[in-house]
Amino acid sequence: MSTIEVKVPDIGDFKDVPVIELLVKPGDSVKAEDSLVTLESDKATMDVPSPSAGKVKDLKVKLGDKVSEGSVLLTLDADGAQA
Numbered sequence: 001m002s003t004i005e006v007k008v009p010d011i012g013d014f015k016d017v018p019v020i021e022l023l024v025k026p027g028d029s030v031k032a033e034d035s036l037v038t039l040e041s042d043k044a045t046m047d048v049p050s051p052s053a054g055k056v057k058d059l060k061v062k063l064g065d066k067v068s069e070g071s072v073l074l075t076l077d078a079d080g081a082q083a
Helices: none
Strands: 002-007 017-022 037-042 043-051 054-059 072-078
Touching: 037 072
Parallel strands: none
Antiparallel strands: 002 072, 017 037, 037 043, 054 072
16 A cells, blocks of 8 residues: 555646635545545635545645645555556
8 A cells, every 4th residue: 555645736826725625534535536625716616636546544734724736635545556
């Protein structure tokens, strides 16, 4: 089992967007493409999907935290091959 850092994907020119919802907690099992965290830009919300099936190991953010592209959101113990 490998550990993956799930980071904020390319979200355009936005910096310091708030985390408005945590959809998982440590120990949760997820499938590839499951939504993990919801971010809010100026006019829209965006769910960050899981890159792989696995188990949530550790959350690196909390509600209200400000994140930018490349910020680590959580770590995931991946099951087998990555999506």
